[in-house]
Amino acid sequence: MDRPATVATPATAREIILEIVRNMREGLEPLHYSTLAPAIYHVYLHADDMDRLRGIVPRIVEEASRALDAELELLNRASLAERLKIARRGEPKIARPEGGWRVVILENTDDAVQPGDIAIYSELALPNDANGLGNVLGGKVMHLVDLAAAITAMRHARRPCVTASVDSLHFLHPVHIGELIILRASVNRVFRTSMEVGVKVMTEKLLTGVRLHTCSAYLTFVALDAEGRGVSLPPVVPESEDELRRFEHAGERREYRLATRERLRSRKS
Numbered sequence: 410m411d412r413p414a415t416v417a418t419p420a421t422a423r424e425i426i427l428e429i430v431r432n433m434r435e436g437l438e439p440l441h442y443s444t445l446a447p448a449i450y451h452v453y454l455h456a457d458d459m460d461r462l463r464g465i466v467p468r469i470v471e472e473a474s475r476a477l478d479a480e481l482e483l484l485n486r487a488s489l490a491e492r493l494k495i496a497r498r499g500e501p502k503i504a505r506p507e508g509g510w511r512v513v514i515l516e517n518t519d520d521a522v523q524p525g526d527i528a529i530y531s532e533l534a535l536p537n538d539a540n541g542l543g544n545v546l547g548g549k550v551m552h553l554v555d556l557a558a559a560i561t562a563m564r565h566a567r568r569p570c571v572t573a574s575v576d577s578l579h580f581l582h583p584v585h586i587g588e589l590i591i592l593r594a595s596v597n598r599v600f601r602t603s604m605e606v607g608v609k610v611m612t613e614k615l616l617t618g619v620r621l622h623t624c625s626a627y628l629t630f631v632a633l634d635a636e637g638r639g640v641s642l643p644p645v646v647p648e649s650e651d652e653l654r655r656f657e658h659a660g661e662r663r664e665y666r667l668a669t670r671e672r673l674r675s676r677k678s
């Protein structure tokens with residue numbers, strides 16, 4: 410995801426393990442009687458970090474699994490009443506995944522990633538998200554797109570941002586239950602108070618690693634001050650060929666969007 414310029418510091422093995430544990434806590438899925446912990450962690454590192462840590466990846470994976478076990482133990486620890494034997498000790502609430510933890514460390518090929526960035530995507534398409542055909546509802550994907558774009562916009566603006574518009578979304582492939590949904594977002598161009606964020610959605614079959622481009626979307630966000638007024642934003646300076654292409658196309662798309670807004674406004678009046 411796009412981020413303002415910062416001094417990049419390399420990712421350490423310890424940070425990666427802590428990030429995996431934090432991700433597990435955030436991804437807990439409470440059911441009625443128990444809670445499920447996410448089993449699969451795909452960790453994406455900058456190429457430089459990957460090169461530096463390649464030799465100890467098996468150790469990181471092993472220690473991450475131990476840290477996940479220790480965290481589960483902590484989350485399942487007996488309550489004070491149970492320890493004082495006032496209440497009966499119940500079953501552990503959060504179960505270790507049946508097949509064990511699966512931690513995979515991969516190189517991040519995203520252009521926007523910097524040394525030190527640790528991106529973990531562990532959103533799994535769950536049965537609750539399904540339509541009548543057993544595929545993920547389009548609305549669920551739209552929600553994830555808006556969320557990824559909003560996070561990216563706010564990381565750039567460091568202010569609250571609202572969605573002003575979403576361009577059309579075309580789904581090229583269905584997302585099946587059980588597949589990993591990967592979203593990559595970047596600020597393509599800043600205008601004055603508004604910016605265009607592009608989001609690319611990929612799916613990955615967990616057992617084969619096969620990835621498909623499911624859809625892309627362009628969203629416009631406006632950064633607001635405490636009174637809800639638009640505030641001007643720091644620019645994005647395109648450097649790579651891809652960034653330059655996105656920057657130019659964002660300008661063309663903006664003209665079309667604003668013309669549509671004017672048409673809708675004049676119809677109303």
Ligand SMILES: CC(C)(COP(=O)(O)OP(=O)(O)OC[C@H]1O[C@@H](n2cnc3c(N)ncnc32)[C@H](O)[C@@H]1OP(=O)(O)O)[C@@H](O)C(=O)NCCC(=O)NCCS
Nearest residue numbers: 571572573574599600601602603604629631639666667670
């Ligand atoms: C988006 C919003 C802040 C724009 O407010 P506004 O009074 O129309 O403001 P302006 O006309 O001054 O536009 C502000 C900026 O937004 C851009 N903008 C406004 N509507 C837009 C649209 N439909 N598409 C693209 N850009 C748009 C303008 O071009 C301008 O950008 P710039 O400063 O970079 O040139 C306002 O319409 C709003 O609050 N909408 C609701 C947002 C929201 O709640 N989203 C979540 C929905 S649940």
